[in-house]
Amino acid sequence: MSIFGSYKGMPETGVDEAALIKELEDVARQEDAFWQTGKCSGTMYGGDPKVYDLIARIFRSYSHVNVLQRDMCPSQTRFEAEIIDMTLNMMHGDEAKTDGNEPCGTINSGGSESILCAMLAYRNRAKAEANITAPEAIIPSTAHSAFRKACHYFGIKEVVAPIDPITTQVDMDFVRDNINKNTVALVGSAGNYPYGTIDPIEELSTLALERSVGLHVDGCLGGFILPWGQELGYDIPDFHFRLPGVTSISADTHKYGYGPKGTSVCLYRDKSLRRHQYFMDPAWQGGTYLSPGIGGSRSGGLIAATWAVMYKLGREGYLQKSDAIFKAAYAMQDIVKQIPELRLMGTPSFCFSFTSDEFDIYHVNDFMKQRGWRFNGQQFPSALHMCVTGPQTQEGLVGEFGNDLTDAVSYAKNPPERVPASGALYGGQGTQATASDIDFERLTKRLIQYLDATLTLPE
Ligand SMILES: Cc1ncc(COP(=O)(O)O)c(C=O)c1O
Known part of the structure; x- marks a missing residue:
């Protein structure tokens, strides 16, 4: 549930606009700070503030328009x-x-x-x-x-x-x-x-x-x-x-x-x-x-x-952004390939997954989380997926990935707990939901509870 608190019900009178804008801009800034580190797989595909500004400007002129009419x-x-x-x-x-x-x-x-x-x-x-x-x-x-x-x-x-x-x-x-x-x-x-x-x-x-x-x-x-x-x-x-x-x-x-x-x-x-x-x-x-x-x-x-x-970027803009992403993705894959305990899955390009035949890969995830990384967890078999996007093309990020991953592998070879804390729930990274849990009936009940909770205010 929200770390920013919550209100119950509709306010009797509308709230002060300046305060409202400030509150929401603060929340957005805090949430954005996480993926702006570049340590988050997928999701924020561009991460380019200039493009976001353009989107906001154009959206302002057309947000109220209904395409159906x-x-x-x-x-x-x-x-x-x-x-x-x-x-x-x-x-x-x-x-x-x-x-x-x-x-x-x-x-x-x-x-x-x-x-x-x-x-x-x-x-x-x-x-x-x-x-x-x-x-x-x-x-x-x-x-x-x-x-x-x-x-x-x-x-x-x-x-x-x-x-x-x-x-x-x-x-x-x-x-x-x-x-x-x-x-x-x-x-x-x-x-x-x-x-x-x-x-x-x-x-x-x-x-x-x-x-x-x-x-x-x-x-x-x-x-x-x-x-x-x-x-x-x-x-x-x-x-x-x-x-x-x-x-x-x-x-x-x-x-x-x-x-x-x-x-x-x-x-x-x-x-x-x-x-x-x-x-x-x-x-x-x-x-x-x-x-x-x-x-x-x-x-x-x-x-x-x-x-x-699309018009702002044109072919040239897409080619440039794509090239930077492919370069970062292949460099990250080279790092994975050099670590003998890890195995790259298939022959990927901009998005890749890796696993281990020696330990539970979620131990690596546990460690990488502490270093601020957010991968997407895969299951059957357990694997971690990194979908490389704009934020990973920033200076020094690939090197940081390499250093952190090397330390994570040392940790995973001798973890403090036998069972890792994290698992593979789409969009709920780090939640211990499905990695080794194949009682689908029980799991389905838990997932319903999880969805119900995301749609309800806390007591
Ligand atoms: C390969 C693939 N297909 C379909 C989708 C579904 O897209 P959306 O989440 O926009 O509905 C995704 C989302 O990540 C995807 O990776």
Whole structure:
């Protein structure tokens, strides 16, 4: 619960504005101080105060605008179309046009919603065009939880594809063997959240074409950095519309696109698939209702600020920021590779995970926490993930990582307690929730209690 105290109920009269602004600015400053050290994995993808100022300025002019009322804000229709166009440009959408397709996209509230929309589109298309009533999707175990959420919400059977434990890429034989008449889509990540590695998208693309199924590439995390990395000459394979079997891609403007939190793009190879994510209710008493995605009203502030960041940075800005991140990420990986007790997982790039075959890696986490580091914990097997972002590109940070990690390994070889204090709860780093706990029923009850507590004032 909040370390800044809390109020109960609505104040009878509004509070003093200057005091209010001061209080919230103080809180934000204190919270920001942590990630500004550069010791935090992921989450703050840009960390550039100039970009944040631009976002705040543009947001001020458009925060009150509702994109759903399009007649009142033609600017938003323009911004959305241009964000999609820039993203298509980055993903080689032009190359998809050769087979008569019309590449296109939608803007959503985040990566999860882009994934939900794509999976909904695959399910609905399969029902409309092939009367598939028991849809299935083949999803690598490393693919983001949002795919499970989509299957759960939309009644799609999730066929979980295992990964090769060494490469951490999806097992292609499993995918091949499990496609059947109900398969509506295959999924691959570029890169996946647990290890930052990229599935064999080219092989998935070939298979998807051979078997006439859709292929969604999840580039929520890597979509706005891997294309630049490819252009910079780093060893990154094609994962976008250059591959003819790729039918949709999610890419988050609010991650390495450096926009405000609350936007993501879902691209489609062709308009004929996109329309299956639309919602239309022509018979409603409130008037004919339609929305391209799951959300209803949306703030124009987010769209305008995202557009502004993309235009401000341009290709050059993205290339520069990406290069600095790739350099820091590979330097950090070299440090991990030099420590014999640690093992880098697969062949990652901007985001990587490591584990140990000699001790519980969460001992390393316990120690690194004391030195101010916040990694993301992985499970099955236990591992620590570092998603390298702008704040890690600051002077001296990689060296500090190396020194602290070396000390952490000494600590982990002879820890004071047998069981480490930290574990792997997404977004709740350091909470002893899941690392070795596989009683899922009990765990689910605890997670419900945890969520309830986050939504309730303390007594
Ligand atoms: C690979 C991947 N896909 C999807 C998502 C979901 O994105 P969001 O949290 O914006 O919904 C994430 C989030 O980290 C991710 O890493």
